[in-house]
Amino acid sequence: MTIDLRFYxxxxxRRIHYFLICLAVGSAxxxxxxxxxxxxxxxxxxxxxxxxQIPGDLAATTVQTETTEQLQIIQQRILTRDSLLEMANRLRIYDAPAGEIATRLPADEIVEDLRDRIVISTTGGSSTRGPVQATIVEVSFEAPTALMSATVTNEVVTLILQENVEIRTSVAGQTLEYFNEEVSRLDQELATRGADIxxxxExxxxxxxxxLDFRRQQQSAAQERLAQVERDEAVLRDRRDRLTVLFESTGDIGGLNTPLSSQTPEQRQLQGLKDEMNTLLAVLSPENPRVKVMKAQIAALEVTVAAQTSAGFETSLAGVPLSPFEIQIADFDGQLAFLAAQxxxxxxxxxxLRLSIEATPGNAITLDTLQRDYANLRAQYDQAVANRARAETGDTIEALAKGQRISVIEQAVPPRAxxxxxxxxVAAAGVGMGTLAGFALIVVLELMNTAIRRPIDLTSKLGITPFGTVPLIRTRWEIVRRQTIIFAGFAVAIVMIPALLWLIHAQVMPLDVILDRVKEKVGL
Structure with a gap:
């Protein structure tokens, strides 16, 4: 099957006027x-x-936010509703040009439009593969004038720098403030725990x-003293009982039984001579001159002691003199009373001591708990002081801008074009769309036209072989009418469509806004 190019x-x-009309419309x-x-x-x-600027191993900053995260935080702060509206009013972004009537946009549309026109992009930084690259931040803004685009871009850059400094100094300051409060709190709690201990x-x-060991030694010493006092008490009671038995059996107590504390010097001397004589009699005979002399001394002292005793008896409460036996008994009773008090x-x-020793284990547990809590609190306090020192260093680093910072390497300048x-x-696209539309229209019209236009169509459709063909002959009126329609179509395409577009742009809504909304609707 051959294609009849001449026929097509x-x-x-024959239908070129449709093509030209579409081309004119698209071009217009x-x-x-x-x-x-x-x-x-x-x-x-x-x-x-x-x-x-300062190595981290020498003095580390307390701001540990990742670069990407920090840039995202800054971007979100800048693109907040209040910040965008304040910037739009301050820079007069939406003021109408001179000679035009200002149309005030709603606040929501202003915020949405500025978020679309402000572009903040980040490149570089750390990656899982390859070396670490410098983090570059690019800021751009679209505006109807070159000066406005540069002004707003530089304003966004200024806001980025301000937000970065504010975030870092705020974080460092809050960290230092927290550890100051923590150190103060722990110091007060340490003082309270110390006072409790x-x-x-006390x-x-x-x-x-x-x-505890000292009190146990005191307890042992007290037990020994108690045993000694009980022994002394037993000795005194035994002497008292023997003295009573002697007095009851003989009616006399004898000088030997007189306590030394109540004896006169003569009595003590007499007692000493008697003891010495008893010792000599154990080795010498009674006829020994020395023994005889000592007996004479003893007899003389006995006379003296007897005279002293009869002349110096004490008296009782009733005025009756006390006997030596009563004096001895009173002395024994006094000593026994003293020992009982002891x-x-x-x-x-x-x-x-027993009660204190029994209470010591419980007190030891309680005191150990208090001291352990104090030690734990002291460890927290020491750690907080060390952290505060690091926070002070970090705050100083951020105050001097020696930490991580964002610097401008290229300011925005008004673009030339x-x-x-x-x-x-845009114009070429219009011409191209018109051309494609013209060709498409001609193809569609021909596909929809089933009329017989060639002799071969008679043969293929009706099976008839014609003897000859006569072309379609139009009248003059038909030719004029056809040409008028074609020229009218051209006029509409060339004049009316541009005029309609201009009217819509000037009176209804700018065409760029319409195109943007169309893009949003179709998802472009």
Whole structure:
């Protein structure tokens, strides 16, 4: 099957007016948009994230936020509703040009529009593969004028620098403030715990574990003293009983039984001579001159002692003189009463020692708990003091801008040419769309037309072989009417469509806004 190019070319020429109308419409739309669309200027600025100026192993900052995270925080703070509205009012971004009527946009549309026009992009930084690259931040803003785009871009850069400094100094300051409060709190709690320990020790001064051995020694010594007092008491009672038996059996107590504390010097001398004589009689005979002399001395002293005793008897409460026996008994009773008082004192001391020794284990546990809590609190306090020192260093580093910082390496300048639209591309796109639409229209019309236009169509469809063909002959009126319709279509395409687009742009809504909304609807 051969393609009759001459036939298809004749069809195209026959319907070329449709093609030209579509081409005119597309070209008119493209040229009108290229002419009417306002210029959009885009200014760019570059920033770089610099690392710490002081090595971290010498003095570390307390701001540990990752670079990417910090840039995202800064971006979100800048793009908040209040910040954008304040910047729009301060820089008069949406003021109408001179000679035009200002149309005030709603606050929501202003915020949404600024978020679309402000672009903050980050490149570089740390990566899982490859070496670490410098983090570069690019800031751009689109505006109808070159000066406005540069002004807003530099304002965004200023906000980024301010937010970065504010975030880092705020974090460092809050860290230092926290550890100052923590150190103050722990210091007060340490003082309270120390006072509790001191008060407990003062309340239980006699039952603390550090004096347990001493109190046990005191208890042993008290037991020994008690045993000695009981022995002395038994001896005194025995002497008292023997003295009583002697007095009851003989009626006399004898000088030997007189206590030394109540004897006169003569009595003591007499007692000494008697003891010495008893010793001599054990080795010498009674006829020994020395023994005889000593007997004479003893007899003389006995006379003297008897005279002293009869002349110096004490008297009782009733005025009756006390006998030597009563004096001895009174002396024994006094000594026994003294020993009984000593026993009572020793027993009381031993009871107090017993109670304190029994209370010592419980006090030891309580004191150990208090001291352990104090030690743990002291460890927390020491750690907090060390952390506060590091926080002070970090705060100083951030105050002097020696930590991680963002620096401007390229300020935004007014661009010489608009970034978009590319008017040549827009016009060419309109021409291209018109061309494609013209070809598509001709193809569709021919596919829908089933009329017989060639002799071969008669043969293929009806099976008839014609003898000859007569072309369609139009009248003059038909030719004029057809040409009028074609020229009217051209007029509409060339004049009315651009005029309609301009009217919409000027009176209804700017075409760039319409195109942006169309893009949003279709998801472009």
């Amino acid at each position: 070319l004749s069809l195209f020429i 739309v493209g040229i009108t948009l290229a002419t009417v669309l306002p210029p959009v200027f885009k200014a760019n600025a570059k920033l770089i994230v610099e690392s710490e 001191l008060a407990f020790q 309340r239980n001064l006699e039952a603390l574990p550090d004096s 026993k009572s004192t020793i027993n009381a001391t031993m009871e107090a 608009p970034d978009r639209p590319n008017r040549t591309v």
